[in-house]
Every structure is written in C-alpha cells, then in structure tokens.
Amino acid sequence: MKTAQVVIVGGGLIGTWSAFFLAKRGFQAILIEKGVVGAQSSGVNFGNLRLQGRYPGQYPLSLRSQAIWEEIGSLIGDSCEFEKTGHLYVATNEAEQEKLEQHARVAEGHGLVIERIDRTGLRRRWPWLGEELQAATYSARDATANPRLVSPAVARAAQRLGVEIVEHACVHRVRKNGDGFTIETDTGLTVNCAAVVNAAGAWALSIAEAFGETAPMFAAGPPQFVTEPIPYRVVPSVQAVSGSVIFRQIPRGNVIFAGYPRTVADPVLNRAPVPPQKTLNGMRNLVRIAPFLKSAQVIRVWSGIEGYLPDMLPVIGESETTPGLFHAFGFCGHGFQVGPGVGAVLADLIVDGRTDTSIAPFSIKRFENDVQVSEKLAHEFDAPASPGRPE
Structure with a gap:
C-alpha cells in the first residue's frame, strides 16, 4: 500500500512529462506503466516536431509545447537529439x-x-x-528529436525530482475512494491518491469507462x-x-x-x-x-500502437463525471510534438485548478453527441467501415 498526491497511469510522453511538471511544482507523484517507459507509440514514432499544418484550435498548446522542446536540454539534462531542422x-x-x-x-x-x-x-x-x-x-522553427530517447530521459528527470516510477505493473482497477482514488495493479500494488492522470494511450478507455465516460477510439499506427x-x-x-x-x-x-x-x-x-x-x-x-x-x-x-478518434483530435482535461480524474489520450499521431505542453497543462489543472492554455476543443464531453468525422480520417486510413473505426 502506497500513498501519493497524484497517480499517473501510462509511461509514454504524456505520462512522463506530466510527472515531471507535477514534481517541478512540488507534487508527490507515482507513475505506473504496464510495460517499460516509452515502449509504445511514444518511443517508436517518426520524431517530428511540426508546427505547420495543425488544427487551428491546437496552436496555443502546440506553441507552448514547442517552447518547452526548445529548452529540453536545460530542463531535463538531455537534449534527446533535439534539432531545429525546419x-x-x-x-x-x-x-x-x-x-x-x-x-x-x-x-x-x-x-x-x-x-x-x-x-x-x-x-x-x-x-x-x-x-x-x-x-x-x-x-x-519546426524541429525533430529522437523518440526512443525522450520518454526515458524525462522519466529519469522526474525521478530526480522525487517521482516514483513503477514499471511492469498493469493497472486493472481505478475506483473512487471518498475524496480520492484507489489504484490497484496486477502485481498487488495498491495506491491511494487525490488525483489520477489517465495517460494510458490506446488502453485509456478502460479507465474512462469505469467512470461513465467513453470515446470512439481505435488503435492504429503509421x-x-x-x-x-x-x-x-x-x-x-x-x-x-x-x-x-x-x-x-x-x-x-x-x-x-x-x-x-x-x-x-x-x-x-x-x-x-x-x-x-x-x-x-x-x-x-x-x-x-x-x-x-x-x-x-x-x-x-x-x-506503433496509437489511439485515434474520429475528429482526429485528442481528449485532454478533467473528467466530466469525476473530479480529480484527468484524461489525456487519443492523440491521433500528434502526441510527440504536444507532449510537453500537455504535461504542463495537466500540472496547471491539478495544482491551480485552471490553465491559461486553451484546451476547450479537447473535452471528452464532445462525444456525448455526434462528432463530425474529420476528412483526415478518410484520407489517412484505409477505407473505414464506419466513422472512427477502420478495418
């Protein structure tokens, strides 16, 4: 049995950057990863830090993230082969x-x-x-970095700030416990915490659905x-x-x-x-x-295995049903560039209760109604059988 202020589920870019920025702001965090840090899409993607061609509503987040990338060496002590290539x-x-x-x-x-x-x-x-x-x-201003290096390097930096990293432990139950949560893993680890970050990538729906929320996410990769x-x-x-x-x-x-x-x-x-x-x-x-x-x-x-949604936009923000639960999943192949910014935004939300970076388009609440299917879905996937779920 352990206790923490925040438990982060998922050891990819979103999870590790969230842990890093929470620790920078003095919060005690435990990160739980079912395999090893950075082993899924965060570690096998193309490594592009592209600013051109983004969804208009994503630019505030994307630009905040790029500013963090540009300081990565001084922030975490490892440049991770960041290079402003254009x-x-x-x-x-x-x-x-x-x-x-x-x-x-x-x-x-x-x-x-x-x-x-x-x-x-x-x-x-x-x-x-x-x-x-x-x-x-x-x-x-666009750049590149080595995805195989980044998540482990950010995790090491978070550990130096006091974050506990637990690998090879699959979270199989998250339940509300009074004002907080209890996390249980298949290794017998139990953690009580005040807040949970659901950064479990293509496996994130099981946590959301345990609290009455869902999204039409499917798994794919380039x-x-x-x-x-x-x-x-x-x-x-x-x-x-x-x-x-x-x-x-x-x-x-x-x-x-x-x-x-x-x-x-x-x-x-x-x-x-x-x-x-x-x-x-x-x-x-x-x-x-x-x-x-x-x-x-x-x-x-x-x-790699990435989570995709029919409007080709991620889910970012606090749960609509459960205070203290924060979602960050379904990045549709764009999570590498925005990862640091998402971690900083989640730290804002958990520590301050608000953020100055607009994330309004990314609420999970949008899936309570029909969501317009992005033209990118048909363009970037082999003939989908139904909106949001290609064959």
Whole structure:
C-alpha cells in the first residue's frame, strides 16, 4: 500500500512529462506503466516536431509545447537529439498548393513565420527534390528529436525530482475512494491518491469507462521504415501535403520514412504489423519526392500502437463525471510534438485548478453527441467501415 498526491497511469510522453511538471511544482507523484517507459507509440514514432499544418484550435498548446522542446536540454539534462531542422511542406498540383496556402495562413495567424517557395526556389535550394514538386512552404522553427530517447530521459528527470516510477505493473482497477482514488495493479500494488492522470494511450478507455465516460477510439499506427546510412544531405523534415510521404535524414545518414495510409494495430495482442505492400508503396512514393534514394536499402520496418478518434483530435482535461480524474489520450499521431505542453497543462489543472492554455476543443464531453468525422480520417486510413473505426 502506497500513498501519493497524484497517480499517473501510462509511461509514454504524456505520462512522463506530466510527472515531471507535477514534481517541478512540488507534487508527490507515482507513475505506473504496464510495460517499460516509452515502449509504445511514444518511443517508436517518426520524431517530428511540426508546427505547420495543425488544427487551428491546437496552436496555443502546440506553441507552448514547442517552447518547452526548445529548452529540453536545460530542463531535463538531455537534449534527446533535439534539432531545429525546419519543416518543408511540398505540393505537386494546384489543389495541394491551395491546401498549403490555407495551412500557412492559419500558422501565420498564430505568429509563425512561414516562407513560401516556388518551383524554381525548390530546385535552387534543394536540388535533390523530384521534378513533380510545384511549390512548398517552409517553417524554420519546426524541429525533430529522437523518440526512443525522450520518454526515458524525462522519466529519469522526474525521478530526480522525487517521482516514483513503477514499471511492469498493469493497472486493472481505478475506483473512487471518498475524496480520492484507489489504484490497484496486477502485481498487488495498491495506491491511494487525490488525483489520477489517465495517460494510458490506446488502453485509456478502460479507465474512462469505469467512470461513465467513453470515446470512439481505435488503435492504429503509421507504417515506417529506415534506410541504411547514406551521405547526409537532407536537413529539413520533408512532408508531402497529401501525407503519402514524410521523411527526414539523421546526421548519421539514415533516412526515416513515414506515410499514410496508416495501418491497423492490435492493442490486445500488443502488435502493430506493417503489411509488406505498404512498405513497397512507401518506397515508391518516397522515390518520387527524392529520386536520389532509389538505390537506398531499407533495413528495418515498424509501426506503433496509437489511439485515434474520429475528429482526429485528442481528449485532454478533467473528467466530466469525476473530479480529480484527468484524461489525456487519443492523440491521433500528434502526441510527440504536444507532449510537453500537455504535461504542463495537466500540472496547471491539478495544482491551480485552471490553465491559461486553451484546451476547450479537447473535452471528452464532445462525444456525448455526434462528432463530425474529420476528412483526415478518410484520407489517412484505409477505407473505414464506419466513422472512427477502420478495418
């Protein structure tokens, strides 16, 4: 039997950053992870810290998060290979150019500096790009980091501030206990606490549903691969506005690829297999954008288990049914960039009872009614059988 002010369920980016910021503000926290810290989507994602092309209502959170990323080395004592590489959004036709312009205007409305680049400018600055590209926008503030390093590094920093990290313990029961909660795990650990952070990723619904709340979340992940090391020449992250190609090159020379459509994952068996055809399609799409990679050898293929919602927005905030329970799940592939900001916001809510960072669009209450299905859902997934649950 243990006691704490806050128990955080889930040892990914959201959970570890929440633990870190709560400890920074003097709160005693215990983080419980069913496996090992950072082993799920937080540790196997693409590693992009992209500010371009975000949902408009997410910019206050995203910008707060980017400011934290920019100080990560001094905050936690480890840079986690953070690098301000910039992000190049590319278009191949007029419709995609119009989408780029829409994204650019929204980003500029939130204070970002977006550079518009025509076909000639692309060839001059990045001569290795394919001939079919017509235009691009560039954000110099966008960055990358190594997802395999971040969650463990943040967890270590939280531990130095007094957070207890419990791994290999699956939370199988969360119940209300007077003014607080009792957490029980399959290892026999019981913790009494005043507040709970539900940051259990694709497994978070079991906690929400225990308190009468739910959301139409499903599990999936982007197919990814990495090439052998080749001479370093690609500095920015490059993304086709269609989403078919997202790639970056690390200084060691390897090129990392991700692209849509995403692949369905199995949170019960804890598997996220990538069909070989998706890898082949990704290779073909990549060579159209960057022809110099046509001879590069793919050396590893993987995906991860992420939670997705039909409007392609996360759930963030206090429970509508149970004071003291705070949800943060369903990040739809965007959790890496916003993770630090979400942790800071949750610390605000728990310590101060409020936050100055807008999270209104992310309330779980929105699922009490029909939620508009995002066009991104159909665009980024293989033909869904029903809104919010692709086959």
